[in-house]
Amino acid sequence: MYALTFAFGFFGNMVVVLGYIFCLPVWRSTNVYLFNLAVSGLVFQCTLPQLSYSYAYNLQNVSPEICIINRSISYMNLYSTIIFMAWVSVDRYLLLCNPQREHILLTVKASLCIVITTWIWVTIQILPFIIFIIQDMEQTGWTKCHDISSLAEIKGSLIYSAVLTVTGYILPLMALYLSSQKMVSVLMKREEVLGTSFQRPVKLVRLSSVMFLVLYTPLHIMRNVRITSRLPELNVPECISDYIYAVYTVTRPIAYADTVINPVFYCLMTDNFKEAMLNKWSQLKRMLRTAT
Numbered sequence: 001m002y003a004l005t006f007a008f009g010f011f012g013n014m015v016v017v018l019g020y021i022f023c024l025p026v027w028r029s030t031n032v033y034l035f036n037l038a039v040s041g042l043v044f045q046c047t048l049p050q051l052s053y054s055y056a057y058n059l060q061n062v063s064p065e066i067c068i069i070n071r072s073i074s075y076m077n078l079y080s081t082i083i084f085m086a087w088v089s090v091d092r093y094l095l096l097c098n099p100q101r102e103h104i105l106l107t108v109k110a111s112l113c114i115v116i117t118t119w120i121w122v123t124i125q126i127l128p129f130i131i132f133i134i135q136d137m138e139q140t141g142w143t144k145c146h147d148i149s150s151l152a153e154i155k156g157s158l159i160y161s162a163v164l165t166v167t168g169y170i171l172p173l174m175a176l177y178l179s180s181q182k183m184v185s186v187l188m189k190r191e192e193v194l195g196t197s198f199q200r201p202v203k204l205v206r207l208s209s210v211m212f213l214v215l216y217t218p219l220h221i222m223r224n225v226r227i228t229s230r231l232p233e234l235n236v237p238e239c240i241s242d243y244i245y246a247v248y249t250v251t252r253p254i255a256y257a258d259t260v261i262n263p264v265f266y267c268l269m270t271d272n273f274k275e276a277m278l279n280k281w282s283q284l285k286r287m288l289r290t291a292t
Contacts, residue, residue, distance in 0.1 A: 001253035002055065005260055006048035012263035013042040023280040028101075029111035030091050036115050037084040041259035044077035064137055067145035071133055072126055074256070079168040080122045081258060082212055086176040087114060089208065093183040125168055128160050149226040149248060158227040165220045173216070177209050211261060219255040222248035 016038040024031060047070045054062065091111070094103050104110055129148060136151045137144065151157045184206065226248040229236045236244075 002048045002256075003052040005253060005257055006045055006052065009041065009260040009263075010045040010048075013038050013045060013259065016263050017042055019280075027108055029106050029108055030088055030095075032108060032111040032115055033084045033087045033091060036118075037081060037088075037262060040077045040080045040084070041262055044073055044256070044259055047073050061143045062145040064134075064142045067137065068130060068133055071145070071147070072130055075126050075129055076122050077259070078216075078255065079125060079164075079172075080118065081262070082169065082172045082176065082216065083118050083122065084115075085208055085212070085262075086172045086179065087111075087118070089176050089179040089183065093179045093186070096183060096186045122168075125164060129164075132157055132160065147252075149223055149230075149245070154227060154230050154232075158224070158231070161224050161227055165224060169216055169220050173209070173212055176212065180206065180209050211258065215255050215258050218251040219248075222251045 017035070020027075020031065020035045020038065050066065051070060053059070091106065094106055095101065097103075098106060101107070105114075132148065132151050132153060133146070135153065136146055139152055140146075146152075148157055148161060222244070226244050228234070229241050229244045
């Protein structure tokens with residue numbers, strides 16, 4: 001599943017990143033959020049070949065540097081993605097209410113400040129996880145690279161996982177949902193007044209919330225269930241613990257499949273990006289015809 005995610009996701013995110021760098025003449029606040037979303041997905045995609053190889057050959061021993069970097073990147077991508085998508089939703093709602101972009105949050109400068117703050121916040125969220133990994137690798141002689149669900153520090157990792165679920169997933173999901181609902185409400189009112197159909201943007205807005213709900217919820221539920229099942233005082237039978245771990249293992253690549261789906265949103269949510277890509281493609285075709 002990780003290999004398939006890389007096969008389909010790397011190309012899409014690479015096209016988006018290059019498209020923003022070389023094709024987009026004028027940047028808006030939404031473009032800043034979507035560009036960072038694409039960069040996050042692309043960097044994560046670069047860790048998947050090594051991860052797929054390790055799982056394919058059941059390689060348990062990984063260098064400490066690779067372990068820490070890969071685990072950190074995967075979690076930073078997981079939680080930065082939903083926050084950036086929430087900012088995109090807020091940005092779209094503010095633009096509906098302020099078509100002339102007079103709102104301060106709709107400026108590129110404000111979006112850059114928000115992006116920097118978001119990366120700082122996500123890094124702060126991931127720092128305890130890095131500390132847990134380092135402590136766990138010290139206990140195993142720097143040879144085992146465990147996921148958060150398999151760390152030796154069970155109670156500490158459970159508390160951290162629960163806090164991360166609330167601050168990193170539930171709160172951004174609520175922000176995404178509320179701004180999406182506000183946007184849908186505005187669009188529906190305009191549809192009644194103007195008689196113009198806004199079904200496409202309404203469906204797109206709702207789809208973004210549903211995507212995170214479907215892809216991320218199983219991971220966060222099973223991660224906390226998995227850590228809880230390892231508590232010694234619960235004395236969970238080994239066979240049940242194995243089943244829980246198996247289900248949790250499947251939910252991980254399902255959650256990271258969002259890096260394959262996200263490039264679709266870049267094309268659907270901003271018309272100027274699609275136009276810029278098409279214009280650049282037309283220029284390349286004309287250059288090829290001229291050269292031949």
